[in-house]
Amino acid sequence: MKVSxxxxxxxxxxxxAAVISKLKGVELKKLGLEKEIIAVNDASTDETRKILSEIxxxxxxxxSKNRGKGAAIKTGIANSDxxxxxxxxxxxxxxxxxxxPLLKPILEGETEVSYGSRFIKGIRGNILLTHELGNRFLSFLTSVLFGQKITDMETGYKAFKRSALSGISLKANRxxxxxxxxxxxxxxxxxxREIPIIFYARSFKEGKKITWRDGITAMLVLFKYRLSD
Structure with missing residues (x-):
């Protein structure tokens, strides 16, 4: 079995370069997995493209042009196997x-979808207070609207079986x-299934890109897909 x-x-x-190096160092063979790493450069204007080409x-x-995080993920999924x-x-x-640990419940048949949660009790990092409050609210809203307790809807760590995406049309680009x-x-x-992780946030000065406006958009998206497909 392969994980993309x-x-x-x-x-x-x-x-x-450091992220890719760490990904290469993750041992998955003991779990019966091979891995492929797919980096999708969303028209970076710095040296990202050059660095990636040398790895x-x-x-x-x-x-060829900046399309957003969601578009980059969709490109990666479409070109993975x-x-x-x-x-x-x-x-x-x-x-x-x-x-x-994120993959383990999928491999053991407990679930087809696994998220890394920054907010499970007892697990802490250095997440900014404003972002924590916003994320907790959006996760609470998700839980209320869709009937399953979710502690970290906005987490960047998501894993799922490819089969889980069957019949799902993903439209978001950012x-x-x-x-x-x-x-x-x-x-x-x-x-x-949520797995506890520790998260170390960057500041906006260090390059963090998500803002409160994205939080408003997320809230509207949740209501939209509660009411329609």
């Missing part, structure tokens, strides 16, 4: 050491990808 690790990338020249053993896809798909951010906020895929998976009846 999709890495959407935009202007991450400072971190992308052996990975698949690199390049967008693993039975399991895992999304890995390129900014070092999510540590690849959590990949094996950060609204997170609420869209969560809403559509829940509407199809999938139970999302």
């Amino acid at each position: 690790i999709i890495v959407p990338v935009f202007n991450e020249e400072k971190t992308i 052996p053993g990975i698949k690199v896809l390049n967008h 693993g039975e399991i798909i895992l999304i890995q951010d390129a900014d070092m906020e999510y540590n690849p050491k959590y990949i094996p 950060f609204d990808f997170e609420p869209e895929i969560t809403a559509k998976l829940l509407k199809k009846g999938f139970r999302i």
Whole structure:
């Protein structure tokens, strides 16, 4: 069985080589898995494309213009062939050491969808207070609208069987990808298994890109897909 690790990338020249190195170092053979790493460069304007081109053993896809994180993930999925798909951010906020425990419940047949949660009781990182409050609210809203308790809907660590996406049309091209895929998976009846992770947030000065406006969009997306497909 193969896991396809999709890495959407935009202007991450400072971190992308380290992220790929850590991904290469993740041992999955003991779990009976082989892995492919697919980096999707979303028209970066820094040295990201050059750095990626010099890294052996990975698949690199390049967008000709910036289309957004969701579009990059969809490009990666369309060009992957693993039975399991895992999304890995390129900014070092999510540590690849959590990949094996994230995949374990899928491999053991407990679930078809697994999320890494930053907010499970007792697990802490350095997430910004404003982002934590916003994420907790959006997760609460997701739980209310779709009838399953979710503690971290916006997490960048998501893994799922390819078969879980069958019949799901993903339309979001930017950060609204997170609420869209969560809403559509829940509407199809999938139970999302959450695994505790520790998260180390960047500041906006360091390159963080998501803002409060994306939070408003996420809320609207959740209501939209509660009411329609």
